[in-house]
Amino acid sequence: MSAVTTGAAIDVKDLTVRFRSAKSSTLALDNVSMRVPEGGFTSIVGPSGCGKSTLLKVVAGLVKASEGTATLLGQVVTKPQQNVGFAFQRSALLQWRDVRKNILLQAEMRGMDRTVAGERADELIELTGLTGFENAMPHELSGGMQQRVALCRALLHRPPVLLMDEPFGALDALTREVLNAQLNRIWRETGTSVLLVTHSIAEAVFLSTRVEVMSARPGRLVRSFDIDLPRERDYVQVMADPKFGEYTRDIRQLLGAHDSH
Numbered sequence: 001m002s003a004v005t006t007g008a009a010i011d012v013k014d015l016t017v018r019f020r021s022a023k024s025s026t027l028a029l030d031n032v033s034m035r036v037p038e039g040g041f042t043s044i045v046g047p048s049g050c051g052k053s054t055l056l057k058v059v060a061g062l063v064k065a066s067e068g069t070a071t072l073l074g075q076v077v078t079k080p081q082q083n084v085g086f087a088f089q090r091s092a093l094l095q096w097r098d099v100r101k102n103i104l105l106q107a108e109m110r111g112m113d114r115t116v117a118g119e120r121a122d123e124l125i126e127l128t129g130l131t132g133f134e135n136a137m138p139h140e141l142s143g144g145m146q147q148r149v150a151l152c153r154a155l156l157h158r159p160p161v162l163l164m165d166e167p168f169g170a171l172d173a174l175t176r177e178v179l180n181a182q183l184n185r186i187w188r189e190t191g192t193s194v195l196l197v198t199h200s201i202a203e204a205v206f207l208s209t210r211v212e213v214m215s216a217r218p219g220r221l222v223r224s225f226d227i228d229l230p231r232e233r234d235y236v237q238v239m240a241d242p243k244f245g246e247y248t249r250d251i252r253q254l255l256g257a258h259d260s261h
């Protein structure tokens with residue numbers, strides 16, 4: 001890895017990704033550039049198949065760039081990254097482990113100090129409102145609670161960067177709002193930089209300091225919005241803020257205009 005000074009947690013430059021097989025070639029991302037400043041929260045919205053997940057995977061070092069670069073914490077990404085947290089749509093909890101042991105899986109995989117990991121797990125359990133459910137098994141939890149456990153596991157090693165791919169996509173609207181408010185609090189309290197992929201425009205605007213709008217495949221960046229709302233966000237207040245309505249309307253119009261093919 002070569003060192004690059006960017007001042008950004010994530011810096012994606014001129015990224016193109018082509019998937020080739022014997023029969024076909026898919027241009028998934030076409031010359032995309034975006035940054036997540038340190039401590040920033042950037043969301044990517046765009047139609048299905050526009051390359052959002054692929055972009056996250058390039059940042060995580062799981063998919064290689066065909067052209068361009070992804071830089072994570074000042075280092076060009078060339079292999080799978082250890083210092084990021086992941087949260088995906090499916091919580092991927094181990095059914096035979098209780099809540100606390102699912103969270104601590106992260107510590108076991110990383111060989112973290114047990115006492116440090118245990119204390120951190122307890123802090124996160126409290127922060128995400130899971131207190132009292134430490135010994136519950138995954139099948140005893142609602143979908144929202146399962147996602148909270150997955151979020152705790154993603155944050156256990158205090159990753160400076162959190163990558164999230166539709167983590168709340170399978171949840172009902174109200175549960176999603178509650179988890180969005182919690183994620184806002186976690187982001188503020190941990191100072192972690194977040195890159196989130198979501199289909200929900202409202203979720204993107206509510207959570208983010210910046211929203212990147214992408215076009216249908218091949219994924220290109222259409223426009224970036226800096227979200228000028230306070231860092232601490234409350235659903236009722238944010239929804240009532242005229243700026244929230246303007247951002248969501250503008251983004252919806254853009255997506256409508258670019259979603260026609």
Ligand code: ADP
Pocket residue numbers: 019020026027028046047048049050051052053054055217
């Ligand atoms: P999104 O997350 O925006 O729905 P993806 O990043 O999952 O989009 O996919 C972008 C495009 O790249 C899609 O057409 C998808 O079929 C294709 N794609 C994704 N991963 C692979 C892969 N490993 N091999 C071949 N094509 C892929």
